[in-house]
Amino acid sequence: MESISPPGLRIGSGFDIHPVSTDPTRPLILGGVEVSSGCGLLGHSDADVVCHALSDAVLGAVGLGGIGDHFPDDDPSLEGANSLILLSRCVQMVSDLGWHIVNADVTVVAQKPRLSGFLREISSSVSLTISAPVSVKAKSPERVGPIGENLGMIALASALLWQP
Numbered sequence: 486m487e488s489i490s491p492p493g494l495r496i497g498s499g500f501d502i503h504p505v506s507t508d509p510t511r512p513l514i515l516g517g518v519e520v521s522s523g524c525g526l527l528g529h530s531d532a533d534v535v536c537h538a539l540s541d542a543v544l545g546a547v548g549l550g551g552i553g554d555h556f557p558d559d560d561p562s563l564e565g566a567n568s569l570i571l572l573s574r575c576v577q578m579v580s581d582l583g584w585h586i587v588n589a590d591v592t593v594v595a596q597k598p599r600l601s602g603f604l605r606e607i608s609s610s611v612s613l614t615i616s617a618p619v620s621v622k623a624k625s626p627e628r629v630g631p632i633g634e635n636l637g638m639i640a641l642a643s644a645l646l647w648q649p
């Protein structure tokens with residue numbers, strides 16, 4: 486069978502999960518936006534699940550692995566790192582290879598807090614960082630399983646990349 490020459494399009498997917506911190510002073514950061522001043526997520530960096538899932542989708546689309554391959558969580562220089570900056574560095578890596586991001590789509594699964602009032606701000610923050618439209622949705626886990634018990638938060642992302 487004759488192989489079909491693929492267009493310069495690649496799709497990538499990303500997943501991230503972080504436990505909810507028991508430190509009431511740790512801020513919850515999603516897509517670079519401080520959503521609440523307490524009950525943030527535990528992680529070596531700022532634990533921004535939106536940026537991490539999106540970074541994985543962008544890198545994965547062109548076979549560059551995931552964010553952990555480029556920014557390991559045992560790197561002391563990345564402690565408390567701003568994940569928006571890590572995301573922009575991932576975008577730079579794919580852009581250096583000639584790839585442009587067409588769009589991305591992100592779903593955040595969280596029992597608490599209600600994110601509906603923040604989605605527009607999160608979306609514009611990440612859209613600005615990756616220079617492409619990003620839709621951000623929130624989904625309730627309906628109190629099912631550990632995410633439903635508010636023990637953690639999940640983000641899923643897809644990104645479409647184009648190379649002229």
Ligand SMILES: [Zn+2]
Nearest residue numbers: 501532534537
């Ligand atoms: Zn993460």
